[in-house]
Amino acid sequence: MSIPQNILEIRKHIPSHVKLVCVSKFHPNETVLEAYQYGERVFGESKVQELCGKFETLPKDISWHFIGHLQTNKIKFIVPFVELIHGVDSYKLLEEINKQALKAGKTVNCLLQIHIAKEDTKFGFSEEELLQTLSEGKWKELSGINICGLMGMATYTDNRDQIRAEFKGLKALLDQVKKLYFSDMASFCELSMGMSDDYQLAIEEGSTLVRIGSSIFGHREY
Ligand SMILES: *Cc1c(COP(=O)(O)O)cnc(C)c1O
Helix, strand or coil: CCHHHHHHHHHCCCCCCCEEEEECCCCCHHHHHHHHHCCCCEEEECCHHHHHHHHHHCCCCCEEEECCCCCHHHHHHHCCCCCEEEEECCHHHHHHHHHHHHHCCCCEEEEEEECCCCCCCCCCECHHHHHHHHHHCHHHHCCCEEEEEEEECCCCCCCHHHHHHHHHHHHHHHHHHHHHHCCCCCCCCEEECCCCCCHHHHHHCCCCEEEECHHHHCCCCC
16 A cells, blocks of 8 residues: 555544654655655654754754664764654753753653563663652752653554553553642643554553554554
């Protein structure tokens, strides 16, 4: 199927309160533009260099999300233009983003990544680490950071019940920390979960941001 047909099909399953992040990593500009011309404006990338290259050369009304694992020495390259960083997985990274944000005179929107999968390969805070970090309160002094919610990736498995349970757990954690630490912050409301194979489950469990790549753009050549 063509990219417009894929988007049309996916959009049928996405309610209006859920944002679609078109994950364009490893696809060339011409491919990204097909989705852009069909009306999509939010794109996700997982490599800093690739993101910066696409930002330079593609239309300026694109909202760029960083969804990969961010290295501290590369933060400064994306801070000037990035709309949302999904995968902040340590307090140290949050501090470094804050530093670059203040230098650039900006506030950077971030999501804290939570390790919800039963796999070692994925990044993120454990539930305990998140609660510990938030209770220490130092994050409140990071005036260059706007924590907008949580992000997670489910286990890579065919077991739908397990995936659903992981998403449900993440939603419960979001609600818990919202109540404890962000009740007066309206912007703390985002839950980034769901990819090509599990986004419908994720939406049923409360996702507000789905990150979809291969179902839109097809297979990636790494
Ligand atoms: C690549 C990637 C996606 C998109 O995955 P698809 O299965 O192609 O939809 C979503 N989220 C993250 C963090 C990714 O790295």
